[in-house]
Amino acid sequence: MIKTKFLSNLLLSFIWVALTGTFTLEYFIFGFMLSYALMWIITTNRREDQYFKRGPKLVSFVFFFLYELVKANIQVAYDVITPRYYMKPGIIKIPLHAQTDLEITLLANLITLTPGTLSLDVSDDKKVLYVHAMYVRDKDEFIHSIKNGFEKRLLEILR
Template sequence: MKNRFLSNILLTFIWVAITGDFAFLNYVFGFILSFIILYVITKGRGDAKYFKIIPKLIAFVFFFLWELLKANLQVAYDVVTPKFYMTPGIVRVPLEAETNLEITLLANLITLTPGTLSLDVSDDRKVLYVHAMYLSDKQAFIDDIKNGFEKRLLEILR
């Protein structure tokens, strides 16, 4: 997988050098073009994990940016209006993530989203404690984390 990624980056730089256009969009186009070329060249060979992970990773970045935008707008609306709409609470989120990397990334993604903060992980690493500023329905909040961040993150890491 590392070799394919490095090949993809190398082909991207070759594309940019040949075209002579050092704009960001040309790098993106070169990356996509070299990704397609590598996919066609290596189609039918064993390990195709790289070609599954990259689209999921890109989709995850857009998902995170969308969640970030929604949370920022919710917090900003609460700040500029005279009435506070906060209903804070602490929630126990059961974890499917098992490794330290998976739990750490999930906790950091939750903390990076405004209005939520990862507080602690249980000693057996089965539960993540999360503080939420806007907690109207605990189960819906847990489902959002499980079906959003955790599910997508585990699809990439496993």
């Protein structure tokens, strides 16, 4: 059902771009948002339709990830350009709520993409993710930030 709605949304976006005669990314994105809104308006059973619940969560997740990415880049850059090192490196054991290989892989890759953190390994029972972090002031706070940041938001989109 979600794939059908997404493909319908893409088709309507391409129709919008063709009708306007302007083949640019801006018009495609506008057409996508317009067709998304129109499809949402004409949907009769909104409570059960996951497509319209995941869309805003996905957009929110992208902005959250960009915020975390910029924040981590600034922290690492500041540490590099100042004469004193502020690093407190450590390897942290993070318990996982993610269960499938896809969920664990995406979480590990998102953590690795953020400067200053690196996913090292997953336990054999897939219940723990080991992460190396450059800035571990408080272990529990670091675990809390991963669990309630990346993992929680990622699972809201995937489940």
